[in-house]
Amino acid sequence: MKKTKVVIASVLKPIDDTRMLEKFGLSLAETNKYDINIIGFESKNTNVHDNIHFTPLKSFSRLSFSRLLKPWHILSLYIKQKPQVIIASTHELLIVTFLYKILFGAKFLYDVQENYSKSIRSTNIYPRPIRAILATWIRLKEWCLRPAVDHYLLAESIYVSQLAFTKNKYTVLENKYAPQADEKPAYRIPEPDKINLVYTGTIADSNGVFEAISIAKQLYQLDSSVRLRIVGYCALKRDLLRLKEEIADCDFIELNGGDHLVPHNEIIEAIQKADYGFVLKKPNNGMNDDKVLTRLFEYTANKLPIILLNNPTWVEFCEQFNAAIVVDPNHINATELLSQMQPQNFYTIGDTNTSLWDSEKPKLVSLIDQLT
Structure with a gap:
């Protein structure tokens, strides 16, 4: 035919x-x-x-x-x-x-x-x-x-x-999230002696990358086992320059990408090795208020707990799985946040297959x- x-x-x-x-x-x-x-x-x-x-x-x-x-x-x-x-x-x-x-x-x-x-x-x-x-x-x-x-x-x-x-x-x-033949949804392989945080997707100020770095630094001050991996491409040179300055003296922060595209399988691998993922995309005058971001589907399909901006649409989406800790990036209580980061508290309800x-x-x- x-x-x-x-x-x-x-x-x-x-x-x-x-x-x-x-x-x-x-x-x-x-x-x-x-x-x-x-x-x-x-x-x-x-x-x-x-x-x-x-x-x-x-x-x-x-x-x-x-x-x-x-x-x-x-x-x-x-x-x-x-x-x-x-x-x-x-x-x-x-x-x-x-x-x-x-x-x-x-x-x-x-x-x-x-x-x-x-x-x-x-x-x-x-x-x-x-x-x-x-x-x-x-x-x-x-x-x-x-x-x-x-x-x-x-x-x-x-x-x-x-x-x-x-x-x-x-x-x-x-x-x-569309897993490929060699990808297993909800497959978790975190390191037991580390608290691995991940930021994935387009690297930009508007996507909250600098807020993620700030939160990671505050958590690291309380617990030196904290690590942050940033995985993605940065299209704006000014954001890339600032990013490199922000992490220059931070050996607990790793950058994969920045000036080049990262294969999607590497993004998924980073998600599956992480303990928590950041979703802090800025509202931008309401531009993002009602969007369900690709990251939310990828994180929930892989049962990755989320440190989440207080956006009502995203909060409602995550509540169906008990998937997130809701934060205000401008007013972080690092001690309280660290105490909330207990893996067994997440994904206790719902069917994450709906994110596939x-x-x-x-x-x-x-x-x-x-x-x-």
């Missing part, structure tokens, strides 16, 4: 991005009905998978002319590969994917991983004068191209109410089957 060609593409994600490869790509490939090609920037850590091919892009700066040209390069790849289904994983591919659909009639899915317009207005990644222009341009594209999009894939349920242009043709596919991708996979496969 001839397989349906599916392209999953992004400008800013690596070809082994967890959502594109481990969730979407592998879920579709294992049906043996689809020939998957993933387009993203190059990665040295990509493994070989049946029915999945990779088209790496050369790296470029986030603020560069080369970035503006990448969507058109990807359009040329579409034309060469001739997919019947395209999953565009960023707003930057909306126009070129629309053009390809007009020319060749492919099914067009837009994977909405962020409320991009709101995010640009709320963060300082771009210079202030161009934030409003970029945010308006993105929202204009999303609205104008709505008739061309066959279906929206939403990474957060809150986007249903935030993004009116997705109305009546969306499926929520949350970023739940298995609950989302059938929705994706069924949707693609229907569209094709």
